[in-house]
Amino acid sequence: MNFNPKNKSSNLILLIASFAIVSLILWNTNSFFKKFKEEERLKMEIWATAQSEFQQSSEDADLGNLHLKVFQNNTSTPMILVNKDGSVKTNNMAKEKVIDSVYVQNQIVKFQNENIPISIDQQGEHLATLYYGNSEVLNKLKYYPIALLLIIFLFAAVIFFFFKTNKASEQNKLWAGMAKETAHQIGTPLSSLLGWNELLKTENINPEITKEIAKDIFRLETITERFSKIGSLPKLDPHDIVKETKDAYEYLKLRSSKLIEFSFNSNVDHLQVMLNVSLFNWTIENLVKNGIDAMKGKGSIHIEIITEGKQVHIRVSDTGHGIPKSDFQAIFNPGVTSKKRGWGLGLSLVKRIVEEYHKGKIKVLSSNKQGTVMQLTLKTLS
The missing domain is CATH 3.30.565.10 (Histidine kinase-like ATPase, C-terminal domain)
Structure with missing residues (x-):
């Protein structure tokens, strides 16, 4: 992935497209979650209808078989059926826990918060109330958008890191280029200084002066060499x-x-x-x-x-x-x-x-x- 400043427009388009794709996935996941939840409720309503028909005509074997099949086909959604006489029937819940009445009451409150209870009535008479929770698949699915948001965050962090690293790299190249150019520019007056110092040596002046000038010229040559090596091994x-x-x-x-x-x-x-x-x-x-x-x-x-x-x-x-x-x-x-x-x-x-x-x-x-x-x-x- 090339994040070169020359390609800022294409990088921006890539960034927008990436966020659009992730946003689309989030929206689609949310829609799927709602649809899945609606299908679970429809399944519970079918079960409630079968339960109502069964209680009305328990002597009818065919209806009993139908009720049994509907009941057996639900192997994922936890349910609590509270009959009008107060008796409780559970399905898809831990058997060792449902014997605890306090646990069952807590689950009823929890299920009420997750889904609207279904009232089972027959000819105006209230027979029972069905409380049901989200299935294990649905519970996992509702955390999927959070995982996607984390992916978006990490994706944004990676993009930011690439941009920042690229910017730092460009700055390093700029500094290295300036250093090399400085070394190149110093070279011209330095050569002139060497010539002037040699000319001074022919004049009747203290040799210590030209000696110290030579030391400083050598120092300038050293500095020039240092700057010329920046950015190279x-x-x-x-x-x-x-x-x-x-x-x-x-x-x-x-x-x-x-x-x-x-x-x-x-x-x-x-x-x-x-x-x-x-x-x-x-x-x-x-x-x-x-x-x-x-x-x-x-x-x-x-x-x-x-x-x-x-x-x-x-x-x-x-x-x-x-x-x-x-x-x-x-x-x-x-x-x-x-x-x-x-x-x-x-x-x-x-x-x-x-x-x-x-x-x-x-x-x-x-x-x-x-x-x-x-x-x-x-x-x-x-």
């Missing part, structure tokens, strides 16, 4: 995760406020992991920047690498205001942010990079008013 290669994490740490340390105290620690010197370096650095950058934002530009950031069996944990700690425990999972959802100008995409991208691309795990390890520890876990090659 990135390539993973063996890399030293300690070195790559430390490189990302050093870059952020040099370009952050002096009010932020950075520290780095690792229990190993080298460790090979399958990585896409550009996306991994983006992950570390997002986690560090989120920590800096949580501290409002003043505090401590600590990055720690810990090995555990064939896994490595990278923990990014800050001294910010913390995250409520109820939001530990929600913060990774797109659009969830505590920043006034944030889009809520950073941690959702981090989750996708870590879990979908690198087959790792990311979570809030701990959080309180003294700070937060984010942990991402990856498999090692050794």
